[in-house]
Amino acid sequence: MKLTDIKKLKVAELRSKLKELELDNKGLKAELVGRLWSALEARQPGGDAVEEIQIQNVSSLTPSEPTETVDAVRAPSASPPREADVTARRKVDRSPAREFTDSATQTETDTGLTPPQPGSEFTSACVSVHQEEEQEQGEVEMQQGDAEDRRAELGRGRAFYEFKEEIRYKRAKSPQPPADREETEEEDGVRLNPYDSHLHFEVGPDGACGQPRFWARFPSLWSGCRLTHGVFQGMVGFEVRLERTLSTTQEEMDPHGLRVGWSMTNTSLLLGEGDLSFAYDGHGKKVSGGTEEEFGEPFSVGDIIGCYASFSTDGAVELSFHKNGRFMGVAFSLGASGRALFPHVLCKSCSVRFHLDPTAPPWYPGPPGFTPLAALSAGQRVRTIFAPTSRAQCEVLLIVGLPGSGKSHWARTHMKQHPEKQYRLLGTEELLTCMMSGGQRDSRLQQASQCLTDLIKMAAQTPGNYILDQCNILFSARRHKLQLFTGFRRRVVVVFPSADEWRRRLSQHGTSGGEQIPETALLKLQVSCSLPEQQSDLLEELQYVELPQEKAQLLLQEYQDEARRLLPPVPKPEKKKPRLYRKRPHPHGIRPSHRMPWTGLHGWSNMQSWRQQPRYWNPADQDQACYYYRDSSYEGYW
Numbered sequence: 027m028k029l030t031d032i033k034k035l036k037v038a039e040l041r042s043k044l045k046e047l048e049l050d051n052k053g054l055k056a057e058l059v060g061r062l063w064s065a066l067e068a069r070q071p072g073g074d075a076v077e078e079i080q081i082q083n084v085s086s087l088t089p090s091e092p093t094e095t096v097d098a099v100r101a102p103s104a105s106p107p108r109e110a111d112v113t114a115r116r117k118v119d120r121s122p123a124r125e126f127t128d129s130a131t132q133t134e135t136d137t138g139l140t141p142p143q144p145g146s147e148f149t150s151a152c153v154s155v156h157q158e159e160e161q162e163q164g165e166v167e168m169q170q171g172d173a174e175d176r177r178a179e180l181g182r183g184r185a186f187y188e189f190k191e192e193i194r195y196k197r198a199k200s201p202q203p204p205a206d207r208e209e210t211e212e213e214d215g216v217r218l219n220p221y222d223s224h225l226h227f228e229v230g231p232d233g234a235c236g237q238p239r240f241w242a243r244f245p246s247l248w249s250g251c252r253l254t255h256g257v258f259q260g261m262v263g264f265e266v267r268l269e270r271t272l273s274t275t276q277e278e279m280d281p282h283g284l285r286v287g288w289s290m291t292n293t294s295l296l297l298g299e300g301d302l303s304f305a306y307d308g309h310g311k312k313v314s315g316g317t318e319e320e321f322g323e324p325f326s327v328g329d330i331i332g333c334y335a336s337f338s339t340d341g342a343v344e345l346s347f348h349k350n351g352r353f354m355g356v357a358f359s360l361g362a363s364g365r366a367l368f369p370h371v372l373c374k375s376c377s378v379r380f381h382l383d384p385t386a387p388p389w390y391p392g393p394p395g396f397t398p399l400a401a402l403s404a405g406q407r408v409r410t411i412f413a414p415t416s417r418a419q420c421e422v423l424l425i426v427g428l429p430g431s432g433k434s435h436w437a438r439t440h441m442k443q444h445p446e447k448q449y450r451l452l453g454t455e456e457l458l459t460c461m462m463s464g465g466q467r468d469s470r471l472q473q474a475s476q477c478l479t480d481l482i483k484m485a486a487q488t489p490g491n492y493i494l495d496q497c498n499i500l501f502s503a504r505r506h507k508l509q510l511f512t513g514f515r516r517r518v519v520v521v522f523p524s525a526d527e528w529r530r531r532l533s534q535h536g537t538s539g540g541e542q543i544p545e546t547a548l549l550k551l552q553v554s555c556s557l558p559e560q561q562s563d564l565l566e567e568l569q570y571v572e573l574p575q576e577k578a579q580l581l582l583q584e585y586q587d588e589a590r591r592l593l594p595p596v597p598k599p600e601k602k603k604p605r606l607y608r609k610r611p612h613p614h615g616i617r618p619s620h621r622m623p624w625t626g627l628h629g630w631s632n633m634q635s636w637r638q639q640p641r642y643w644n645p646a647d648q649d650q651a652c653y654y655y656r657d658s659s660y661e662g663y664w
């Protein structure tokens with residue numbers, strides 16, 4: 027099937043074909059077309075898939091339903107893609123059935139969530155009419171214009187993809203937050219800790235197995251998780267088995283990966299990327315502090331890795347690894363730190379299982395003198411902090427600010443100042459660090475923005491403390507996200523520096539290796555921006571960490587006036603030609619007034635004799651009836 031034929035299909039037909047291919051059949055038409063085209067392309071690698079397409083919504087531009095342009099989907103070719111093009115390909119899921127499933131993983135790409143219950147509509151007047159009109163006008167201006175010019179300006183940057191995801195919330199229904207789920211967990215049981223893991227890591231029902239949650243849609247995403255208990259003394263070990271790979275595609279150089287080892291609390295969940303994180307990589311390397319060195323042997327599906335920590339009396343520790351019972355050597359020798367080490371796993375497109383049954387024999391006998399972690403007594407191991415059990419114990423921080431204003435810097439500083447809260451940072455840049463490899467930056471940016479949308483929905487259903495590190499400049503996006511987290515303590519933090527400081531931070535961001543934000547893109551974002559106000563039904567606390575609220579509002583107004591002056595005028599849509607409607611004839615033929623003269627107010631003359639005459643149909647009478655009604659008072663009813 028050619029691409030032109032796919033684009034002609036209706037939404038129902040697209041979803042039917044995607045269902046036959048066992049793919050996700052939910053989303054907008056443009057997404058369904060791209061998903062089906064990628065699937066057919068993968069099945070027929072030798073086909074004529076060499077044309078570059080741009081799927082564009084051609085609906086009318088209205089403030090209530092702004093038009094969105096979906097990024098180009100490029101088929102594989104011998105020549106490298108142009109830098110200005112955005113390539114985003116979806117992988118086809120042909121793996122066997124998963125070992126365990128979770129309803130939370132079946133997320134929709136559409137913006138609609140749970141249908142609103144009666145009385146859940148958002149009815150409070152949160153912003154003034156003038157502010158709503160300015161915001162809608164800014165959104166329309168942001169989306170209008172030539173598509174090629176827009177790709178050249180906004181196609182390569184975090185702000186574009188974040189704004190693209192935010193405008194989806196404008197048409198989303200008001201969500202209904204789910205009720206608290208009762209979670210029972212044994213205090214002394216060793217298991218994978220969902221509270222000390224990436225939100226996109228899925229823990230199995232028994233707490234001993236896990237895998238990446240979005241492995242089918244985002245196969246390049248690494249997901250990490252620690253166990254609930256760690257050690258700080260003795261000779262302790264644990265075993266991990268690589269169950270199976272979850273991706274059969276060969277498009278990537280490294281379709282799956284696994285790291286196992288140890289790390290300390292309050293360190294990155296990307297095992298081996300921090301200084302206090304020590305991993306044995308599946309490629310036969312040891313990794314710590316982001317540095318890789320040759321070590322041991324590579325391992326594949328079915329291999330069992332034993333990780334062992336030997337503490338000396340002075341607190342120093344040696345970390346060694348085994349593969350299928352064979353000693354690979356001592357990988358790391360650490361000095362005394364006084365902190366506990368926790369078993370840690372990091373995987374990509376594969377599932378793993380820990381041996382956590384204290385009564386079962388080990389898969390392979392460990393070195394003499396070592397005790398399995400699960401078999402230790404409660405006094406010999408350390409328990410991490412417990413996860414909150416209700417939404418009332420949780421907190422969400424929603425950061426608002428223009429690109430380059432310092433939102434991510436403030437978020438990371440706040441996390442370091444409050445380590446006891448165990449914040450999870452949900453942001454595009456944070457997800458990009460979890461995509462260590464896999465495609466161009468534009469492709470990874472688009473995938474990270476889409477994944478972030480699903481993670482925010484999931485975070486609202488998972489107790490914990492979160493920081494939403496996005497621009498959040500649209501009122502509709504802020505309202506939807508805050509409504510999702512109803513029951514949490516909701517704090518909105520506005521990072522809005524002075525004009526000179528903002529320019530300095532933008533310049534510093536560009537010179538330090540960050541992306542350069544085009545000037546036109548910044549102007550359009552300034553027009554679309556709106557700052558939050560205190561609203562008791564949406565948030566519990568509003569904080570401006572740079573300029574105070576009054577000065578920030580005045581400065582934003584200056585930005586918008588200047589941006590409207592500098593931006594080119596928005597082209598007006600062409601006027602539609604009036605449609606010519608042909609008047610229908612009278613259902614019973616020609617009215618009697620065209621056949622017999624009217625004699626007055628009392629009826630027709632010689633009506634009885636007229637009825638007795640034979641009737642003949644004259645084709646010219648139809649046109650005569652049409653001309654009659656064209657000048658009659660009944661014209662408004664046709």
